[in-house]
Amino acid sequence: MKGLSAAVVGIAVLLAAPGLAAARGGSGGDDTGDGYEVGVEVVLTGDGAPGDGGSYTISLPPVCWWERLDGRMLSDGSSVDAGDPEAVLKWYEEAYAAINGSFAFAREMFPDRSVFEDAIAREAAGTDLTWYQVRAGDAGSVDDMAVCAPEVKNLGGQYGEIPVIYWPWVDGDPPAPAVDPETLAIEAREVMVIDEPEVERNPRLAGALDGATFVNVNTWFWVVDPEMVGGDGGTRTIRADVVGADVWAEVTATTDGLSIASPNGSRRCDPELAQQAWSPGSADTDGCTVAFSRASVAYPGGYPVTAATEWTATWEGQEQDGTTVGGDLDPLRRESTVNVPVAEAQTIVERVG
Template sequence: MRVRFRLGTAAACAAAALLVPTTALALPPDDDGSGDGGGGDGSGYSVEVRFTDDGGGGDGDGGYTDYVPAACWWVPIDYWPGIDPSDPEEFKEYFYEEVYPLLRGHAEAGQIAWPDMDVFDWAIELHEDGHDVMWYEIECRDSHNPTELGYNMGGETEYYGETLGITNHPFILGEQPEPGVDPEELAEEARDRMVIEEPEIERNPKGTGTLAGATLVNLPTWFWATNPEESIGGPDGERTIRAEVVGGDVWAEVTARTDGLSIASPAGSTFCEPALAIVEWTPGADDSAGCTVEFSKASVQYAEGYPVAASTEWSATWEGVLENGEQVGGDLEPLAREITVDVPVAESQATVRQSD
């Protein structure tokens, strides 16, 4: 759904969300030359964004570019039949003689959406100097408010709890401001693209002979992640991904944090902070130096061994910078990763030989 910020409409006054303008636009190619990504109605507008994940991948420096949906964009005004938005003199005359007198009472908010008289005159001067001039308006996807983060042509007015600004303006044809992307949506997109792998785990001891692969009841079994950076975030339990509008100043960075690695089974469980979860067993190491579990009974009822779930849960926050340099941020939906492996547990007087 699109929201058009037309003068005097209730929808224009009520729309609210987050938007940040871009300074560089990249659109997928379209067949009709409209530049809307083939959507035909503006819904196909996209903004090129570079994602950089500290987990690597991408095109050699941990990054890659892709498109995200635009939140708002400028289009030629077309809602006054018979009035040519490319004729600034005719446009001014019609507006001030037919429209402006009606912007009273409940329609007073419409005044806020239009610039002062000198802007109308400036458009006429440009036209007289030989420039192709067009009057544009802002259209938005869903309920985004272009003024909340400055995607307008200046002026912000509080009107019954909403922040409204100038959303109609003339520009030289084709030189209207670029579409903008919602920074929170940018952060959500980055979070969804964050490379956090399932924990791949190894353990010690593993029995040999008749106890091949097994550990023993009440014997500390050491677990660790063999992909520590990708699945645990290293000793600090932290991962980041950054999304930057290509050619612009707008960015959003997501930071995911985990408290550690959970090891859960029907006969024994533990939770280990990141610094312990990534410590590999070595001969002679004290059990307190790693992530260990003691299984309380043998896995005789499980043909392949106890199902042991290794999982991480991640909180996610974001911060970013708007086009005007203002800092923004907040919380995002958490993330979770899990893998299950079978661990046979035996009850025996035999000695389980630890790996060297």
């Protein structure tokens, strides 16, 4: 079957006009160097969506897409206009007859002749139609083309399933490119909004020891925005729905909390603890506290303290045919660094505030 699939793809390429990155009914595509990509309109939602969510166009490598059937030649040397159903019918008749012998099965890539005749009738009745072809990249497979195909013919036996890759659509409005939901999830992960953890702390002295805390005093750290640690549940989500298709992907990022790291004193706190701001009378066990055991005399600006969140990422989604899929993605990390002066205390210290 692998050899047969390659033969079908090869015949499809031979029947195609040159130029993989031809225009897709006006929406276009780009050869990025890593492969063909198309602009896909998606709607982003969730608390991790940029801005207030909404519609965005993102560039993705498609599984398959539709290109105008321009550039085909008739035996008399004339070029076929994809917007002329009668000319396309003539090209079909010549191309169909040319596929014979051991490759005759590839005739099934064409729809029935009645589809060509119906296109002529619809065009005459006032519907502006254009013929398109499914493309799946230079390395595309029969299975890839089948994702976009309006019909798949099951020939059985050694031939298996053959996708119909030619079809008339309203001019300029072919179906949206089919994208892999995992690829969509990866893109959604890339644009997911998770802010760097900005922290406040106490003690934070004024005067000559501006901003300082003290040796062996529990210093509280907390995030200024609960969403920096995903709220109490420690999660952020973003969902991408492809406009005009049933493909979607949702990414969930989960953190186990806030880590505070310095050359002298570190701590990891769960999301709930990381949100607790110090207030008079608070017990140190109620907050994310770090005790520095030495003064920061070797660090003129104070100890560099890094506040960081690590996020695991999982995704779930739906393919074009309704199949549900999902898995794991690369983790995310957000961090920020502040300088914390640590001074020796010779007297009893009272909290600030």
